[in-house]
Amino acid sequence: MSPDTFSYESLAARVLFGWDAIHRLPAEIDRIGAKRVLVLSTLQQAKDAERVMAIVSKTSVGLFSGAVMHTPVEVTAQALETVTRVRADALVSFGGGSTIGLGKAIAIRNGMHHIALPTTYAGSEATPILGETDKGVKTTRRDPRILPTLVIYDPELTLNLPRSISATSGLNAMAHAVEALYAQDRNPIISIIAEEGIKAFARALPRIARDLHDREARATALYGAWLCGTALGNVGMALHHKICHVLGGSFDLPHAETHAVMLPHVLAFNAGAAPQAVAALGRAFDSNQPLKAFREFCLSLGVPTSLSQLGMTEVGLDRAADLAVANPYWNPRNFNRADIRALLEGAWKGDWQVEATDRLEKDNE
Numbered sequence: 001m002s003p004d005t006f007s008y009e010s011l012a013a014r015v016l017f018g019w020d021a022i023h024r025l026p027a028e029i030d031r032i033g034a035k036r037v038l039v040l041s042t043l044q045q046a047k048d049a050e051r052v053m054a055i056v057s058k059t060s061v062g063l064f065s066g067a068v069m070h071t072p073v074e075v076t077a078q079a080l081e082t083v084t085r086v087r088a089d090a091l092v093s094f095g096g097g098s099t100i101g102l103g104k105a106i107a108i109r110n111g112m113h114h115i116a117l118p119t120t121y122a123g124s125e126a127t128p129i130l131g132e133t134d135k136g137v138k139t140t141r142r143d144p145r146i147l148p149t150l151v152i153y154d155p156e157l158t159l160n161l162p163r164s165i166s167a168t169s170g171l172n173a174m175a176h177a178v179e180a181l182y183a184q185d186r187n188p189i190i191s192i193i194a195e196e197g198i199k200a201f202a203r204a205l206p207r208i209a210r211d212l213h214d215r216e217a218r219a220t221a222l223y224g225a226w227l228c229g230t231a232l233g234n235v236g237m238a239l240h241h242k243i244c245h246v247l248g249g250s251f252d253l254p255h256a257e258t259h260a261v262m263l264p265h266v267l268a269f270n271a272g273a274a275p276q277a278v279a280a281l282g283r284a285f286d287s288n289q290p291l292k293a294f295r296e297f298c299l300s301l302g303v304p305t306s307l308s309q310l311g312m313t314e315v316g317l318d319r320a321a322d323l324a325v326a327n328p329y330w331n332p333r334n335f336n337r338a339d340i341r342a343l344l345e346g347a348w349k350g351d352w353q354v355e356a357t358d359r360l361e362k363d364n365e
């Protein structure tokens with residue numbers, strides 16, 4: 001990339017990465033001066049969270065295992081009651097974007113220290129962004145104080161991430177990097193980070209699909225998660241994230257799977273208007289047909305390939321198109337409602353192989 005006009009403001013983040021890095025937690029808790037730590041998790045990960053509690057046993061004051069997707073404000077209120085009851089002065093969120101989202105929602109309300117231990121590749125730990133749901137409406141805000149005090153990436157914590165979530169969560173992360181590459185406010189540092197993040201997942205996900213306990217691939221994927229999350233936290237997202245936001249927020253489609261289905265479609269739609277992103281993808285996949293390579297990559301991982309597979313109804317497509325074009329995010333390619341309706345229909349049917357290629361050819365005419 002040749003340097004063009006850009007502005008860049010780095011986020012203050014402390015990150016520790018490595019096998020067994022979780023054992024650095026007690027020293028880090030000392031470092032920030034915390035004395036009473038509340039661990040956060042989902043119900044599904046409560047058992048594993050007990051291991052974290054054992055590691056911080058000197059300062060542990062309990063576990064709140066009620067984290068759920070989309071950070072409902074009622075759950076945050078319950079967690080805040082627990083914080084007050086056990087007189088916690090720091091949080092350790094152990095889990096994916098849902099649990100880390102809860103940690104952010106508490107910390108932005110009361111200023112507590114928040115240490116994140118990511119166990120998926122969603123990337124929330126690296127962003128100053130918080131999405132919350134109140135009475136079924138999801139709103140997102142950005143504030144530097146939302147960023148966790150510290151992130152500890154220990155690949156050991158991801159070894160049990162099931163095959164399907166590993167793949168979809170990895171594609172969720174890759175979507176951050178793809179959109180960062182064509183962001184309106186992109187800059188050279190974030191473009192390098194995004195390309196390296198895509199490359200990490202391009203290498204790691206096929207190996208994880210074959211062997212969940214491939215330690216080298218797990219470490220590479222978690223490294224990719226940090227990079228892609230950093231890209232998400234630093235530049236604006238475009239059409240892909242807008243559509244996924246609509247499908248998750250208003251149609252309750254599952255977060256990572258929706259990203260996995262939509263990404264090849266939106267990428268093909270935007271490709272003609274984002275040659276620099278396509279070139280970076282080509283380098284990351286070591287291919288001179290990057291879109292084809294990416295589609296084959298998705299297929300090889302066995303992820304869902306259509307919105308209908310995720311439970312989206314055909315009648316919902318019109319409303320989804322309306323919502324996606326209302327207050328649109330900036331996008332490298334201009335679009336109208338009919339474009340988005342057609343894009344959604346292709347994704348709903350899962351016939352992106354034909355549709356995506358056609359679109360690209362049209363763009364290149």
Ligand code: NAD
Pocket residue numbers: 042043044045068069070071095096097098099101119120121122123124125127129130131157158159160161162165169172232255256
């Ligand atoms: P998640 O946190 O909901 O986790 C999915 C499921 O996998 C949960 O049941 C969880 O308990 C389980 N799980 C997680 N790690 C596991 C492991 N290592 N082993 C076994 N099971 C494990 O899913 P997610 O995709 O990480 O996060 C989605 C949420 O995060 C959404 O609400 C999304 O909006 C939010 N998010 C926010 C940002 C941001 O920057 N604010 C970024 C990405 C995602």
